[in-house]
Amino acid sequence: MNDLAPARLVPREAAELPDQATAAAAVQMVRRLALGMGLAVVMLATAHLFARTLPAATLLNELVRASLASLPLAALLVALAGLAGTWAIAGARRHGDPALVGRTARWPQALLVAPLAVSAVAAALLPRIAGVSDALPVVTGAAWFWGAGMVVLAFPLLLAERVVASVSPERLPEAPALRPLLFLPTVVLPAAGALEILAGLGAPVLAGFLAAALSILPCAIAAELALRAIGRCFLPPPPAAVARAAARSVLASLLAEGAGTGSLATPVRQHLGIDFSRSWALAYVRAAFAPLVLVLMLLCWGLTGVALVGFDQRAVYERFGAPVRVLPPGLHLVLPWPLGRVRPVEFGTVHEVGLAGDSASDRVGAEDPPPRRADRLWEQSHPNEAWFLIAAARAGQQSFHLVNADIRLFYRIGLTDADALRATYRVADPVLLLRQAAGRVMAAFFAGRTLEAVLGENREAIADRLRVLLQQDLDAAGTGLALTALVISAIHPPGGAADAYHAVQAAQINAEASISAERGRAHATLAAARQGAIALETDALATSAERTGTATADATRFAADRDAATAAGEAFLFEHRFARLLSVIPNTDVIVIDHRILATDAPVIDLRPPPGDPADTVIGKP
Numbered sequence: 001m002n003d004l005a006p007a008r009l010v011p012r013e014a015a016e017l018p019d020q021a022t023a024a025a026a027v028q029m030v031r032r033l034a035l036g037m038g039l040a041v042v043m044l045a046t047a048h049l050f051a052r053t054l055p056a057a058t059l060l061n062e063l064v065r066a067s068l069a070s071l072p073l074a075a076l077l078v079a080l081a082g083l084a085g086t087w088a089i090a091g092a093r094r095h096g097d098p099a100l101v102g103r104t105a106r107w108p109q110a111l112l113v114a115p116l117a118v119s120a121v122a123a124a125l126l127p128r129i130a131g132v133s134d135a136l137p138v139v140t141g142a143a144w145f146w147g148a149g150m151v152v153l154a155f156p157l158l159l160a161e162r163v164v165a166s167v168s169p170e171r172l173p174e175a176p177a178l179r180p181l182l183f184l185p186t187v188v189l190p191a192a193g194a195l196e197i198l199a200g201l202g203a204p205v206l207a208g209f210l211a212a213a214l215s216i217l218p219c220a221i222a223a224e225l226a227l228r229a230i231g232r233c234f235l236p237p238p239p240a241a242v243a244r245a246a247a248r249s250v251l252a253s254l255l256a257e258g259a260g261t262g263s264l265a266t267p268v269r270q271h272l273g274i275d276f277s278r279s280w281a282l283a284y285v286r287a288a289f290a291p292l293v294l295v296l297m298l299l300c301w302g303l304t305g306v307a308l309v310g311f312d313q314r315a316v317y318e319r320f321g322a323p324v325r326v327l328p329p330g331l332h333l334v335l336p337w338p339l340g341r342v343r344p345v346e347f348g349t350v351h352e353v354g355l356a357g358d359s360a361s362d363r364v365g366a367e368d369p370p371p372r373r374a375d376r377l378w379e380q381s382h383p384n385e386a387w388f389l390i391a392a393a394r395a396g397q398q399s400f401h402l403v404n405a406d407i408r409l410f411y412r413i414g415l416t417d418a419d420a421l422r423a424t425y426r427v428a429d430p431v432l433l434l435r436q437a438a439g440r441v442m443a444a445f446f447a448g449r450t451l452e453a454v455l456g457e458n459r460e461a462i463a464d465r466l467r468v469l470l471q472q473d474l475d476a477a478g479t480g481l482a483l484t485a486l487v488i489s490a491i492h493p494p495g496g497a498a499d500a501y502h503a504v505q506a507a508q509i510n511a512e513a514s515i516s517a518e519r520g521r522a523h524a525t526l527a528a529a530r531q532g533a534i535a536l537e538t539d540a541l542a543t544s545a546e547r548t549g550t551a552t553a554d555a556t557r558f559a560a561d562r563d564a565a566t567a568a569g570e571a572f573l574f575e576h577r578f579a580r581l582l583s584v585i586p587n588t589d590v591i592v593i594d595h596r597i598l599a600t601d602a603p604v605i606d607l608r609p610p611p612g613d614p615a616d617t618v619i620g621k622p
Contacts, residue, residue, distance in 0.1 A: 023094040026172040030090050033160055033182075034083040037076055040153075044073045071192045071211060072150065074124035074218040075185035081116035081225055082181040082247035085109045086174045089245045102237030109246040113229035120222040124215040143200030150193030157186045174245045180252035184221060187255070188214065202341050203304060221251045305336040309344070314417075316343040316424050323425070326417040345420045346413050350484055353431050355407040355438055390446050406489040407442065409434050409470075414482045422480030430481055437477075438486075441470045459488045 048070070085108075092104040161182040167175040191214055199207035229246040237243075308331055309315045315327040317334055318341040327334075327342065334340040390403055411434060413423045427433055445466060467486035474481050564572050 020094065020096065022171050023090065023096075026167075027087070027090045027094050029163075029167070030083060030087045030172070033164070034080065034087050036156075036160070037080045037083055041073060041076050041080060044076065048073070070123050070127045071215055071218070072153075072185060072189045074120040074215065074222070075188035077116050077120035077123060078218050078222050078225065078252075079181045079185050081113045081120065081222070082174075082178055082245070082249075084112040084116060085229070085245035085247050086172070086178060088112055089174070089243065090172065093240075098240035099237075101240040101243045105238055105243035105245070106232050106235065110229045110233050113246045114226045117222040117226035117229070121219050124219050124222075140200045143196050147193040147195075147197035147200065150196065151190045154186055154189040154193075157182065157189065161186050174247050177244070177248040177253075180249060180256035181221075181247060183256040184218060184252055188218065201337060202343075203337070205308075206304075217251075217255070221249050224249050224251055301336050303336075305334050305340060307332045307334050307342045309342075312347055312349060314345045314347045314420050316345055316421060317341075318343065323421060326420045343424055345424055348412060348415065350410055350412045351430075353409045353411065353434050355405075355409065355435060355442070390449060403446070403491060405442075405491045407438070407466075408487045408489065409438060409483060410485040410487070411481050411483050414480050419480035419482070422478050424480075426477075427479050427481065430479075433479060434474075434481070434483075437473050438466075438470055441466060441473060445469070459491065463488045 088108050089101065089104045092101045161179060164175055164182055165179045169175055172178075192211065195207040195211050195214070198210075225246060228248070232246060307315060307317070307327060309327050309329045311329045313329065315332075317324050317327050317332070319335060320339060321341075326345070329347065332342075334342060411430070413419060423430070445462075463486045466488075467483055470486065471483045474483065561576065565576075
């Protein structure tokens with residue numbers, strides 16, 4: 001009956017797929033490689049993140065300065081992108097579904113490979129665009145540590161690349177394409193470590209230039225992978241037998257195969273169809289390659305003897321490890337490395353150091369709100385202030401008070417060559433040295449003074465005195481540091497004395513207010529008295545002027561009457577007398593009779609009323 005059973009038909013595409021065991025083994029291998037590569041990416045990204053959030057660590061500062069994690073991170077992300085696409089299509093082959101394999105070779109590749117490739121480009125370019133490395137100095141010990149660490153980390157990647165190289169295409173069709181992608185971080189990590197060691201040996205500019213040039217390689221390969229993955233979305237699903245992950249890169253193949261065979265002719269012939277093996281130009285280049293490389297190496301070694309000192313720097317030149325002289329800004333010719341070495345030294349750069357912690361400056365914009373650290377109230381705590389002991393007397397016995405002060409130091413390396421040499425070879429950490437020396441000087445200064453003397457004395461005078469004492473200690477120790485200024489932003493007494501000092505200040509303010517009020521009242525009284533005196537004087541002058549005018553008018557009138565009487569005679573006097581008489585008896589009809597009229601000349605009619613009858617008064621002479 002078994003011979004008569006109908007045979008199961010197997011599609012031709014399914015027959016060409018690897019068997020289940022082979023596919024499962026391939027999936028397991030790719031998964032392990034992807035997880036290991038992903039772990040390395042997470043470790044480097046975490047180290048770079050901590051380096052930016054914890055700037056106090058020396059090793060992490062060097063990691064940020066050199067952008068050390070960016071270049072290996074980009075190379076690892078490129079390899080992880082190829083592994084992610086291979087993992088997806090290997091899983092589809094394990095299911096044995098040809099349609100699923102064809103679909104997995106299209107848009108899933110774009111979703112997996114393209115984001116990782118873009119992340120690789122961002123990891124390589126963004127730290128260099130931000131320019132973080134220009135603001136941090138090179139730490140020699142940290143540079144050598146990270147350089148050696150990168151070289152050591154390249155060995156596991158080399159083992160992974162060899163494992164993939166040993167896998168046959170029948171077991172994993174993407175193995176020939178994955179090997180160049182894994183070869184990229186195997187080359188980039190030791191190269192980055194060597195560049196970091198070069199920076200630690202005194203050539204950070206050359207190391208940075210070479211690192212920037214080396215970052216082009218993973219960026220170009222990542223861009224090629226991203227374009228290939230995105231382009232698959234616009235193609236029909238391929239047959240399962242020819243479906244491959246988007247892990248192939250011509251640039252990576254040129255790098256890996258050219259480095260493996262010693263010639264670029266094979267990958268160029270495979271990918272571009274051009275055979276350079278019979279070219280006389282290529283034969284000439286091959287013959288002249290070794291001498292040319294030797295000349296270039298000698299030239300590069302000779303260029304290490306060209307020292308360029310910036311305008312804001314000086315440099316200490318060491319010949320065979322011994323300091324010879326201080327180089328001013330400019331271009332100088334010295335012995336090549338390692339016979340000669342140049343140590344950069346600052347030239348006039350002023351630094352600010354808080355006596356207790358890294359206190360930031362209170363200088364803000366004119367329109368910006370004041371920061372909280374600028375609050376100088378005694379009732380609040382100030383973390384950037386140092387505590388000092390001040391002598392005091394309590395109940396007739398000696399005691400002490402605790403006061404805190406916000407003190408900032410502004411320093412620079414001395415401008416002379418001797419100061420540059422002292423600061424280079426005698427001072428390892430100028431910030432720590434200044435804080436310790438300033439702490440001793442401040443403690444001795446405050447211990448010999450009382451709280452009233454410190455709070456009552458001018459802070460500028462105290463700062464000048466402390467600056468002189470601290471500079472004397474620095475000069476005696478031969479540090480080569482010059483203290484340009486010492487600023488005391490605030491001196492806060494202890495909590496118990498704060499209330500009493502507030503009361504004293506309030507009493508002083510009230511006394512000054514009372515004095516000002518009394519002075520104002522005195523000025524008001526004096527002004528009122530002056531106003532009254534001026535009014536009396538003005539009234540007296542007006543009265544005298546009025547009386548003088550009246551007297552002058554009377555005198556003028558009298559003189560006029562006298563002149564008129566002289567000129568007119570009795571007639572004027574008679575008329576003047578009657579005018580006076582009329583003014584004396586107002587509201588009375590008066591009849592004037594001339595007594596010089598003779599009775600014979602005219603009759604006289606007596607119109608006077610009878611006696612006893614009120615009538616008008618007749619004035620006249622019969």
